[in-house]
Amino acid sequence: MFWADEIFQTQEPAHRLAFGHGIVTWEFRDGIRSWVFPGILAVVMGLTAWLGEGSTGYVTGINVFLSLISxxxxxxxxxxxxxxxxxxxxxxxxxxxxxxxxxxxxxxxxxxxxxxxxxxxxxxxxxxxxxxxxxxxxxxxxxxxxxxxxxxxxxxxxxxxxxxxxxxxxxxxxxxxxxxxxxxxxxxxxxxxxxxxxxxxxxxxxxxxxxxxxxxxxxxxxxxxxxxxxxxxxxxxxxxxxxxxxxxxxxxxxxxxxxxxxxxxxxxxxxxxxxxxxxxxxxxxxxxxxxxxxxxxxxxxxxxxxxxxxxxxxxxxxxxxxxxxxxxxxxxxxxxxxxxxxxxxxxxQATHWTAVSENLLAFQSLSHDKNVCGLGLWGVNWALSGGYTYLHHDVPIFPVEKDGDFEQLNTGFNYVIANRPLPPPYQNYQLQQCWQGTCVYQRPGACDMIPNRDINYVLKQSGN
Structure with a gap:
């Protein structure tokens, strides 16, 4: 990822058009972005989703489509x-x-x-x-x-x-x-x-x-x-x-x-x-x-x-x-x-060729997992994540910034993407896989519904 806009100003709204859910930033709440380009990408996503499981298919489709135009x-x-x-x-x-x-x-x-x-x-x-x-x-x-x-x-x-x-x-x-x-x-x-x-x-x-x-x-x-x-x-x-x-x-x-x-x-x-x-x-x-x-x-x-x-x-x-x-x-x-x-x-690893790729790979790996019912972000900034474009599942994403947030929200998600160690009380989360410091953790069990704490609510309250 070179800059967050390449996902959240174009592909994320396209994902929302094609599949019904996505992170909504202030630009698309206030109406300062055209829907034409996201609309075209949404069509590409819909037509190429069959190329791979989870988000892999349409992400590949978008890459091929834009590369051909180039x-x-x-x-x-x-x-x-x-x-x-x-x-x-x-x-x-x-x-x-x-x-x-x-x-x-x-x-x-x-x-x-x-x-x-x-x-x-x-x-x-x-x-x-x-x-x-x-x-x-x-x-x-x-x-x-x-x-x-x-x-x-x-x-x-x-x-x-x-x-x-x-x-x-x-x-x-x-x-x-x-x-x-x-x-x-x-x-x-x-x-x-x-x-x-x-x-x-x-x-x-x-x-x-x-x-x-x-x-x-x-x-x-x-x-x-x-x-x-x-x-x-x-x-x-x-x-x-x-x-x-x-x-x-x-x-x-x-x-x-x-x-x-x-x-x-x-x-x-x-x-x-x-x-x-x-x-x-x-x-x-x-x-x-x-x-x-x-x-x-x-x-x-x-x-x-x-x-x-x-x-x-x-x-x-x-x-x-x-x-x-x-x-x-x-x-x-x-x-x-x-x-x-x-x-x-x-x-x-210190160049733009691999920048934030670990976050994108972690999100894309979860798009292949049918057991995801909620996702927590621990130490991972939402703007440097793959969003629903890479996660694909229609489940809540919770930004978790402090230990206290983890205590309040952990029942709402059964997977965590983290780039720092989890708080000590939560050893029931098992390490699944890591990509250069960004790791996926899973706990057994289902997720509770936690209102007014998911990523879209947080962004709307903060004006981001």
């Missing part, structure tokens, strides 16, 4: 490179987009900004064709794709507005079909809000009001304006500098991607609350630009290669350099660690 980035990188520099450039750009560790890591993540990116790049490609004038049908489709990206992530408005101005300029035959496509998508999202919340477009306007005017997002952290540069340095280490040189070289061949990546980072830098995933839409743009820069260096040396075999070796060499860089940086991928300029990491 392949649009590889296709667009190839097409963009082919338009700019031909087949060699296309292969290099697509290869980088295919093997870059951040694009692989985020591809199955149910973040709106990630999924929005996978529609944003195709929309840009369809509309931006310097060599010829695209048809109205193509521009309308591009507008629809850009509209989906914007509706999923309203913060992309400066990026998409700049793209429209850059592409359309004074050509009304461009503006009309693209705006029609964007408007059509927004009408669909607004209509869904009208049926699922109080009024049309509620999730858009209320989200802006709550986070920007009321400042709710600041409760989750405030960072300085340069935080995203620090994030990139943490992620790319010293390779940030040669990569940015390649990006600058590539920007000369495709200025629009350079400007759009810049405006995404700049516009998000103006917001107080910053998370690396917010600027994810800029990452594949930077990778394509770096690919264009790499290809230009290779092509400039082509007269010296003389033969097709040597040209192939040059392209293969660039691919190997990018692959080794991706593997090296992936081994140290941890944005929460202090900034350092190492090249390799020696402990994958």
């Amino acid at each position: 392949l649009s980035l590889v296709v667009i990188a190839f097409l963009w490179g082919n338009n700019i520099g031909g087949r060699i450039t296309a292969v290099i750009c697509a290869s980088i987009s295919m093997i870059w560790f951040e694009l692989i890591y985020f591809s199955p993540k149910a973040f709106t900004e990630v999924v929005a990116t996978h529609f944003l790049l195709p929309g840009l490609y369809l509309s931006y064709q310097p060599k010829y004038s695209p048809s109205r049908q193509r521009l309308f489709l591009a507008g629809c794709l850009l509209g989906i990206a914007l509706a999923l992530r309203i913060h992309l408005l400066p990026c998409i507005a700049l793209a429209l101005v850059y592409i359309c300029k004074t050509k009304w035959r461009y503006w009309l079909p693209m705006l029609a496509g964007i408007t059509g998508v927004f009408l669909i999202f607004g209509t869904v809000d009208a049926f699922t919340w109080t009024y049309p477009f509620q999730s858009f306007w209320l989200n802006i009001w709550v986070n920007l005017v009321e400042g709710r997002s600041k409760l989750y952290g405030v960072s300085p304006w340069y935080e995203y540069v620090v994030f990139l340095l943490k992620s790319w280490s010293w390779l940030f500098f040669p990569m940015m040189i390649l990006v600058v070289i590539g920007s000369r061949r495709s200025p629009i991607l350079g400007w759009l990546a810049f405006i995404i980072i700049l516009s998000h830098s103006l917001l107080a609350h910053k998370e690396y995933r917010f600027i994810y839409p800029a990452i594949p743009m930077l990778m394509i630009l770096a690919g264009l820069g790499t290809a230009e260096l290779v092509i400039n040396w082509l007269p010296k290669w003389l033969s097709l075999r040597k040209i192939a070796i040059a392209v293969l060499l660039s691919f190997c350099l990018w692959t080794s860089s991706s593997v090296a940086l992936a081994s140290r991928f941890n944005l929460y660690a202090p900034l350092n300029f190492s090249t390799f990491g020696t402990n994958l």
